[in-house]
Amino acid sequence: MIELNTIRPYFEDKPDVLDEILGRYPEYGRRSAVMPLLWEVQRHERYVSEARIVEIAEIVGLTATEVRGVMSFYSTYHGEPVGKYHLQVCSTLSCKLAGSDEMCDHLEDSLGLVPGETDTEGLFSLQKVECLGSCTTAPVLQVNDTYYERVTRDELDALLDALRRGEMPTPKRAREGDNAQLGAAPLAGEAFEAGTAADAALADAEAAEPENPEGGAA
Amino acid sequence: MKIKVNEVELDVTPGTSVIDAVFAAGHDVPYFCSQEYMSPIGACRMCLAKIGAPRKDRATNDWILDEETGEPKIFWFPNPMATCTTQVMEGMVVDTISKDVKKAQNAMVEFTLVNHPLDCPTCDKGGACELQDRAYEYGSGESRFVFDKRHQEKHHALSELITLDRERCIHCKRCVRYFEEVPGDEVLDFIERGGHTYIGTLEDGLPSPFTGNITDICPVGALLDTTSRFRGRNWEYHHTDTTSLDDPSGAALRIDTRTGRIERIKAGLNDDVNKTWIDDGTRFGHEYADAEDRITRPMVRRDGTLVETTWADAAREIAERIAGMDGTRIGIALRGDATLEEGVAAKALADHLGSGRLDTAPRPAASVLPDGAAATLRDVATSDALFVVGDPTEEAGIVDLRIKDALKGVEPAPLFPHGPAIADLRLKERMPRKREILTICAPYRTDLMKHAGQAHVPPATSMVDLLHALAERASATVDGGTPSGAWDDALGMTAAEADALITRMRSSTRGVMIWSAFVSNDPRADEAARTFAKSVGAKTLILGPMANTAGLERISVLPSHDRYDYASMFTPETKALFLASLDPAVDPKVADRLRELDLLVVHAAFPTATSALADVVLPAVTGYEKDGTTLNVEGRLLPVRAAPVEAGTATDFTGVVKQLGEAFGTRLEGRSVKSARRVLRKLLDVDAAELPTTGQPLPPVRGKASGARAVREYARATGDALIVPSMVRVEHLDRNPHLRAERGDAALRAHPATLHAHGLTSGDVVTLPIGGIPRQLRVTASEGVPEGLWLAPTLPEQPVGLYDANLAAMVRERSATAEVA
Amino acid sequence: MSGAVADKPDTITSRHDPRFEVTLYKYVGVEGAHTLDAYLAHGGYGAAKKAFGMEPSEVVDLVKASGLRGRGGAGFPAGVKWSFMPPVDGRQRFVVCNADESEPGSCKDRYLMEDDPHQLLEGMMIAGYAIGATKGVLYIRGEYYHAYERLRDAIEEARQRGYLGENVMDSGFDFDVILHRGAGAYICGEETALMNSFEGLRANPRLKPPFPAQAGVYGLPTTINNVTTLASAVHIIEKGADWYAAMGTDDSKGIHHVQISGAVNRPGVFEVPMGITYREIIFDLAGGPKGPAKAFIPGGTSCPLFPFDDEHLDLPMEYAAVAKAGSMMGTGGLIVIPEDQCIVDAMYNVTRFYAHESCGKCTPCREGVSTWLPKMFQKLLAGLGTPEDVDLMEDMVSNLRGTAFCPLADACAWPVQTSLKYFRNEYEHLAQHGTPLHPRKDRWQS
Ligand SMILES: Cc1cc2nc3c(=O)[nH]c(=O)nc-3n(C[C@H](O)[C@H](O)[C@H](O)COP(=O)(O)O)c2cc1C
Ligand code: SF4
Numbered sequence A: 001m002i003e004l005n006t007i008r009p010y011f012e013d014k015p016d017v018l019d020e021i022l023g024r025y026p027e028y029g030r031r032s033a034v035m036p037l038l039w040e041v042q043r044h045e046r047y048v049s050e051a052r053i054v055e056i057a058e059i060v061g062l063t064a065t066e067v068r069g070v071m072s073f074y075s076t077y078h079g080e081p082v083g084k085y086h087l088q089v090c091s092t093l094s095c096k097l098a099g100s101d102e103m104c105d106h107l108e109d110s111l112g113l114v115p116g117e118t119d120t121e122g123l124f125s126l127q128k129v130e131c132l133g134s135c136t137t138a139p140v141l142q143v144n145d146t147y148y149e150r151v152t153r154d155e156l157d158a159l160l161d162a163l164r165r166g167e168m169p170t171p172k173r174a175r176e177g178d179n180a181q182l183g184a185a186p187l188a189g190e191a192f193e194a195g196t197a198a199d200a201a202l203a204d205a206e207a208a209e210p211e212n213p214e215g216g217a218a
Numbered sequence B: 001m002k003i004k005v006n007e008v009e010l011d012v013t014p015g016t017s018v019i020d021a022v023f024a025a026g027h028d029v030p031y032f033c034s035q036e037y038m039s040p041i042g043a044c045r046m047c048l049a050k051i052g053a054p055r056k057d058r059a060t061n062d063w064i065l066d067e068e069t070g071e072p073k074i075f076w077f078p079n080p081m082a083t084c085t086t087q088v089m090e091g092m093v094v095d096t097i098s099k100d101v102k103k104a105q106n107a108m109v110e111f112t113l114v115n116h117p118l119d120c121p122t123c124d125k126g127g128a129c130e131l132q133d134r135a136y137e138y139g140s141g142e143s144r145f146v147f148d149k150r151h152q153e154k155h156h157a158l159s160e161l162i163t164l165d166r167e168r169c170i171h172c173k174r175c176v177r178y179f180e181e182v183p184g185d186e187v188l189d190f191i192e193r194g195g196h197t198y199i200g201t202l203e204d205g206l207p208s209p210f211t212g213n214i215t216d217i218c219p220v221g222a223l224l225d226t227t228s229r230f231r232g233r234n235w236e237y238h239h240t241d242t243t244s245l246d247d248p249s250g251a252a253l254r255i256d257t258r259t260g261r262i263e264r265i266k267a268g269l270n271d272d273v274n275k276t277w278i279d280d281g282t283r284f285g286h287e288y289a290d291a292e293d294r295i296t297r298p299m300v301r302r303d304g305t306l307v308e309t310t311w312a313d314a315a316r317e318i319a320e321r322i323a324g325m326d327g328t329r330i331g332i333a334l335r336g337d338a339t340l341e342e343g344v345a346a347k348a349l350a351d352h353l354g355s356g357r358l359d360t361a362p363r364p365a366a367s368v369l370p371d372g373a374a375a376t377l378r379d380v381a382t383s384d385a386l387f388v389v390g391d392p393t394e395e396a397g398i399v400d401l402r403i404k405d406a407l408k409g410v411e412p413a414p415l416f417p418h419g420p421a422i423a424d425l426r427l428k429e430r431m432p433r434k435r436e437i438l439t440i441c442a443p444y445r446t447d448l449m450k451h452a453g454q455a456h457v458p459p460a461t462s463m464v465d466l467l468h469a470l471a472e473r474a475s476a477t478v479d480g481g482t483p484s485g486a487w488d489d490a491l492g493m494t495a496a497e498a499d500a501l502i503t504r505m506r507s508s509t510r511g512v513m514i515w516s517a518f519v520s521n522d523p524r525a526d527e528a529a530r531t532f533a534k535s536v537g538a539k540t541l542i543l544g545p546m547a548n549t550a551g552l553e554r555i556s557v558l559p560s561h562d563r564y565d566y567a568s569m570f571t572p573e574t575k576a577l578f579l580a581s582l583d584p585a586v587d588p589k590v591a592d593r594l595r596e597l598d599l600l601v602v603h604a605a606f607p608t609a610t611s612a613l614a615d616v617v618l619p620a621v622t623g624y625e626k627d628g629t630t631l632n633v634e635g636r637l638l639p640v641r642a643a644p645v646e647a648g649t650a651t652d653f654t655g656v657v658k659q660l661g662e663a664f665g666t667r668l669e670g671r672s673v674k675s676a677r678r679v680l681r682k683l684l685d686v687d688a689a690e691l692p693t694t695g696q697p698l699p700p701v702r703g704k705a706s707g708a709r710a711v712r713e714y715a716r717a718t719g720d721a722l723i724v725p726s727m728v729r730v731e732h733l734d735r736n737p738h739l740r741a742e743r744g745d746a747a748l749r750a751h752p753a754t755l756h757a758h759g760l761t762s763g764d765v766v767t768l769p770i771g772g773i774p775r776q777l778r779v780t781a782s783e784g785v786p787e788g789l790w791l792a793p794t795l796p797e798q799p800v801g802l803y804d805a806n807l808a809a810m811v812r813e814r815s816a817t818a819e820v821a
Numbered sequence C: 001m002s003g004a005v006a007d008k009p010d011t012i013t014s015r016h017d018p019r020f021e022v023t024l025y026k027y028v029g030v031e032g033a034h035t036l037d038a039y040l041a042h043g044g045y046g047a048a049k050k051a052f053g054m055e056p057s058e059v060v061d062l063v064k065a066s067g068l069r070g071r072g073g074a075g076f077p078a079g080v081k082w083s084f085m086p087p088v089d090g091r092q093r094f095v096v097c098n099a100d101e102s103e104p105g106s107c108k109d110r111y112l113m114e115d116d117p118h119q120l121l122e123g124m125m126i127a128g129y130a131i132g133a134t135k136g137v138l139y140i141r142g143e144y145y146h147a148y149e150r151l152r153d154a155i156e157e158a159r160q161r162g163y164l165g166e167n168v169m170d171s172g173f174d175f176d177v178i179l180h181r182g183a184g185a186y187i188c189g190e191e192t193a194l195m196n197s198f199e200g201l202r203a204n205p206r207l208k209p210p211f212p213a214q215a216g217v218y219g220l221p222t223t224i225n226n227v228t229t230l231a232s233a234v235h236i237i238e239k240g241a242d243w244y245a246a247m248g249t250d251d252s253k254g255i256h257h258v259q260i261s262g263a264v265n266r267p268g269v270f271e272v273p274m275g276i277t278y279r280e281i282i283f284d285l286a287g288g289p290k291g292p293a294k295a296f297i298p299g300g301t302s303c304p305l306f307p308f309d310d311e312h313l314d315l316p317m318e319y320a321a322v323a324k325a326g327s328m329m330g331t332g333g334l335i336v337i338p339e340d341q342c343i344v345d346a347m348y349n350v351t352r353f354y355a356h357e358s359c360g361k362c363t364p365c366r367e368g369v370s371t372w373l374p375k376m377f378q379k380l381l382a383g384l385g386t387p388e389d390v391d392l393m394e395d396m397v398s399n400l401r402g403t404a405f406c407p408l409a410d411a412c413a414w415p416v417q418t419s420l421k422y423f424r425n426e427y428e429h430l431a432q433h434g435t436p437l438h439p440r441k442d443r444w445q446s
């Protein structure tokens, strides 16, 4: 309670942000704003403290208990701060079959952390998470909000080095099937010729450029 | 519709849940998450059964027949179904006993016990635990779960009054749903998810006036009434089913006693009145009855000090001292929670003495009986237009809950032979509430206002004007006329709001107007309220200040003349006084007057300021120890039954009259409960001895109510302190340690700005003379109090209303900061 | 199934059929395809325009005629679902897009949203028009931040240029979309839990009835569909119901998106006609298993698994045939399990997922799935199990089947139950020897 009096409300100086979030939902659905408000706070403070829970409850017209009940239901809201880089290793079946167990071991060794921990500098947090929806591009490592897919050992080491330097590299897009990256070399032993997505897409994208009907910036 | 439960054929109303059909068929099915009067949610999966039903051919609309039997073919659901969330269908067949079903039931018991500590020997719920019973009846008796159970907090104080054992919780969600569905205070919720789920709160304690009910409905020993923890085993308790004398709602109670002590109070079932809920004041307010300083024997003053004696001696002493006294100089006053039988006794005593100075206190200036029949609590619960003037939450908590029923808009279901519906499928979690049907006016922001469509907080001084203005407007528009507009300034709301209220009440067929002592204490306000109700065609419910104020008025425990009312008893005309459970000496000026009496007889359960001045003190029983009858707010006669509490030779007022009669050498009516009931039968045409626990409506009086005092020219009420009703009876607070720990000292509430102006902080304890009575109160900041006004809870000697606070004489007894340090 | 093409030469059941063309995924993976301009350049929002020229009921009928079934897992006919909406009565109605995609093995929706968000918005708009909903709710799982950004920007762009908002494309129809992020809870994919989550409540599933059409979001009439279902509507309107129905089999028409992962040479998402065999998917599209395989899960981990044998490989991918063989089409998230993977370890992995994701509302799921079953697996894998433990697991899993409040407990029980059926020897080996038949090996490719 003492904390509440001394901490400045998060949304006090952000009426626009607050209005935008509340404005997304109909008046009778004000409660829907709970999740985006929690996200907003967490994105900037890397966790949601009790004081913020109380603040959000007041904004939405709920009890703090209800907001806590909602927040704690979800696995990606944090009640404690996480490191600057929150490394989340997907460990569900497809990733496991692609080596995520080993990838996690490697991270534990490299960082000297076990899943659930944050290093003393507050740089890295390591966590095992459940299926991230990257099964065909497994194994996947999520760093904060960014997915790094089909990560190899070398790539992981390079990624860690970059993060230590404070850089977030642009993730590669190594995919196959109909969502193969534009321009990817056809795979050896292509089972069929006609109508691969990549070809069609290439043709269409080229065709699209010059005749942009709305004339807007492409 | 016709259905079949394990070969029993029966007829049920469409919409019935299968679980109720099973019970109606005389069979049993175990359940944990379902709970009477709450939404069925199908969470515990304990009530699984095999269910099938015939089907109609889409093309022909005929039943599809079984080739072999020629009967409609039964199509079984592929999985066992939760009977609590399934509705009956024509021709449905339910199987709760076959091998498959048993296996499923067995499995559910096994799953339920996975994380349950099985610490029954040390659990207060042991012997009255639904899980224990069901595990015994439906479990396999052995555990295949060999792992460590989930370890969680075992003695978590959710509040001072409720202790949570998180290990025992089986996640039935009754408690969480209760808070949302019944009082509408969402102060408890599940935290985390899956196997980690537990219940908890982020509020400070459990800020709701209705928390204790969760200890009744928790199917296991997870939620316990802290006041009764470790006090006894369930099979050692003696149960007394009775009626609460705490407030006029007449809630059913079950008092559990052991070796002459009240160990706890639980809610009783009265479908028409309180369903199975009671407020926290009623539940936790009983510890005083077991206080150490109970008066257990009569005392008479000898040489200035009170000494114990026998009843016969004390009575003789009284008889001697009033012999030859002018009867009209003797006064008799009962507290408003006396039973009708005590009222009869007091009347007999007054008649015998020839005194017209008989009254009950506190008693409002206006009658608390309605013109004609009162609205019943069921009327309130089914109303579609409610207008409340006052603070029902604090005055009669059950009325608050029934108003909240109305907001859900679900008609109460009829009772089954097995009781209320176990799963009323019309009730849902988070039902939309029809707030727009509720309008509230009160001189401060009340708890109930957050549920209201319209809430108005007029200045305390202008409540009467507001009602008058509304009544004018309503009367003027009865036949489509136009209001004069002369009173518009006094409305406290816009004319459009007033018209909307009037139209809503008038166009409704089930409109109810509820008012409280704020109104009754001013006869003009009362008259306006009655006029308003009549002109919009609303039934009325008048909240009396005490449990039986209305009943005592109904049997005319009243002064023969206004001049002889309670207040007049403290004038020099009076020579002798009989005061039952009243403590007027808290007012020093009255105390001075009492010293001058020739005889002061005090009937009390505890030493008080008044008993200290008495010539004779007679030991009284508390409301938990009386046999008798009370009349609740809706005009229902209800039985009050005595719990076996060890209180020496204490009696109720009929006992006093018995002893006095013997000393006078005459047999007075009302000298026992039985004799009083003979009188009641003549007065009310009811045999009070035969009342069922759920009571019986009393036909209304014809014509004008009797208790109203003559409307004199009342001065407009003024003052800066408002005495407000309180669910927690502050006169007992000192002897209720747990309740006091939860609620703190009685509160003096004021707006933060008001406190600031007087250099006070929340938590300071002050003594402030209000209306001449020094009140020791804990200062509490509240935005809901208008600036400049001070709110203090009522005492029997200080009824609801406006008083002058002597702020200059305020003394700070303790400061909040000192306590923190 | 080999005969299907021959018997019905007018239907397409193979990617080898030259008439098959990738449609929904045509622009997925294409750089820059996510912008409104790129979308418009290839005729984007044309289908919506076309739909606005029809009666809403005609749109529903067209979708019914196409045979499109829900791609979120349950496979309910989309047009039929749309027709369940009550008559218009002035109340707000909602079309909800279920973009919570959390079923292990599934990722088709993510790619589509990341690379072709307008296709989804157009699909929602068409559905909204058909059912009379002027508001769309797009509930996307919280982890899909890139897709969220793409959708957020696409919605903004569409609003600015009149493709969302009041009177879209001068049609007289209002339509806008509320984009809502989840926060890591698989159960939010269950449609009623999703609605609770959207409303700011704990995401427990709700009782049905009432069904969403009667009382969905905020208690108002609602239709909920999966991302791919809604996107399919665009092409059905554009190319006609016949075009769609020409693909697949009588039972299962149209196209699906198989997401193949696990031990195959070329994991990926493939748009395929219904009725294609698992053999064709695994061998021709995904380049065959990487080394010997022993099992595959046809539609995400919530489905019973199949042994990797001819009988099951030759199954056509259609709802009825897969169900008859004892499993489900699910989301089309196909996972191939290699021979050298300990099945107990794999099933523990699956169980752990459901244990983590159980909402905790009902007893069997909270205590069975979320607590007891994972402990049994741990005991076994730690080498402390006994043969009786295997029997106990089998019994417990059978007790979980069909007893829970929602299908999540079944989803956990199914794969485990079938693994016990087909690979009981591996469980027994562990119980007897304390060591797995197939020890752990490094699966991380460098
Ligand atoms: C536990 C559970 C998880 C589910 N997850 C998803 C999901 O992530 N995405 C999805 O579209 N449907 C999911 N579903 C199915 C939905 O409940 C619903 O059937 C579907 O969104 C309807 O859309 P459709 O008819 O277009 O398939 C899930 C169902 C269950 C029981
Ligand atoms: S504490 Fe009791 S009432 Fe509440 S969920 Fe647990 S078992 Fe049910």
Ligand code: FES
Binding pocket: B030, B031, B032, B033, B034, B041, B042, B043, B044, B045, B046, B047, B048, B082, B083, B084, B085
């Ligand atoms: S599921 Fe709990 S009583 Fe029916």
